[in-house]
Amino acid sequence: MSEDFVEGNFLGLPESGGDIDVAILQLPYELTTSYGQGTAQGPAACLVASAQVELFDDRLGENLPAGSTFLTAPPWDGEGGSLAQQLDNITSYLQPWFQGHCFPLALGGEHGILPPLVRAARQHPLVEGDLERLTVVQIDAHADLREQLNGETYSHACASSRSLDLGIGRLLQVGIRAYSKEEAELIETDERITTFFAKDTQSTLHGAKHWSQWLETLSGVSGPVHLTIDIDGLDGSLVPATGTPVPGGLTYWQVFETIQALFDAPNAVVISADINEIVPQEGTPLTEFSAAMIATKTIGAHLLARREGRWTATKKPDSDNSDTQASTFFSELLADNME
Ligand SMILES: [Mn+2]
Numbered sequence: 001m002s003e004d005f006v007e008g009n010f011l012g013l014p015e016s017g018g019d020i021d022v023a024i025l026q027l028p029y030e031l032t033t034s035y036g037q038g039t040a041q042g043p044a045a046c047l048v049a050s051a052q053v054e055l056f057d058d059r060l061g062e063n064l065p066a067g068s069t070f071l072t073a074p075p076w077d078g079e080g081g082s083l084a085q086q087l088d089n090i091t092s093y094l095q096p097w098f099q100g101h102c103f104p105l106a107l108g109g110e111h112g113i114l115p116p117l118v119r120a121a122r123q124h125p126l127v128e129g130d131l132e133r134l135t136v137v138q139i140d141a142h143a144d145l146r147e148q149l150n151g152e153t154y155s156h157a158c159a160s161s162r163s164l165d166l167g168i169g170r171l172l173q174v175g176i177r178a179y180s181k182e183e184a185e186l187i188e189t190d191e192r193i194t195t196f197f198a199k200d201t202q203s204t205l206h207g208a209k210h211w212s213q214w215l216e217t218l219s220g221v222s223g224p225v226h227l228t229i230d231i232d233g234l235d236g237s238l239v240p241a242t243g244t245p246v247p248g249g250l251t252y253w254q255v256f257e258t259i260q261a262l263f264d265a266p267n268a269v270v271i272s273a274d275i276n277e278i279v280p281q282e283g284t285p286l287t288e289f290s291a292a293m294i295a296t297k298t299i300g301a302h303l304l305a306r307r308e309g310r311w312t313a314t315k316k317p318d319s320d321n322s323d324t325q326a327s328t329f330f331s332e333l334l335a336d337n338m339e
Contacts, residue, residue: 042278108276
């Protein structure tokens with residue numbers, strides 16, 4: 001632990017002022033988690049666990065922050081009377097960090113944070129208001145492609161469906177091993193979706209072939225990308241406290257390889273990431289520590305992309321591109337749907 005360790009900050013890193021390169025955002029959002037409880041405590045627990053993560057990044061060859069400036073932003077305040085207002089407030093909280101000048105990494109919170117993340121990414125200079133340009137890469141046990149769960153269309157189980165509704169151009173999924181017939185049919189028919197099932201990538205006989213196809217797919221991605229990591233994509237033994245731990249998932253190293261392949265892709269620009277469904281557990285810090293390790297790896301991969309010219313800060317154009325409709329988007333959308 002370094003002498004200037006700051007408690008409560010990601011990796012304990014102090015804020016040195018000036019332009020922010022990496023913003024750690026906390027979304028203690030929990031509205032629809034169906035089975036487990038405690039995702040609202042996830043972000044804070046992940047920050048505490050990050051104090052135990054080594055600062056050395058082997059690919060950068062140096063310790064984080066590696067000359068860059070990190071900010072651990074105050075958490076989203078949880079305000080909003082209705083679900084729609086909460087989603088709008090999350091979008092408003094995220095917006096200042098999606099202007100292209102820094103790399104935002106959000107910690108959740110349940111996977112229901114994905115639609116507001118996608119909505120915030122719409123104003124990114126590389127997305128230019130057209131979400132069809134955006135690819136979402138999803139690590140998850142669940143396809144999250146349901147139309148609704150228990151009557152709720154913004155359930156965590158519908159996060160990817162709602163992102164497709166918002167108009168994203170492409171969805172790449174890996175780790176998927178719990179899904180319904182309806183979701184399997186959507187995967188078959190919606191050309192925007194490419195799914196690598198865990199039964200294939202984790203197969204003891206053919207896994208290596210499928211896994212290298214997944215990494216090749218990532219290497220071929222072009223344009224702006226949001227990476228969403230539901231930590232239940234990892235094998236349940238690594239994340240025992242997450243909302244719905246599922247056996248048969250990705251190994252720790254497969255998550256690392258996914259991050260590396262995506263951030264190293266020559267024509268892709270990973271503009272943002274989130275790690276969600278983090279739940280602390282009394283007696284073992286394994287779940288939140290796994291999340292903190294993955295968050296650190298993600299930031300290391302971002303800094304390498306920056307160093308090697310695959311990510312460049314985009315200054316906000318003179319014409320203000322901030323999306324003024326974003327702060328009421330979900331309220332208006334859901335009001336329309338109820339009519
Ligand atoms: Mn999920």
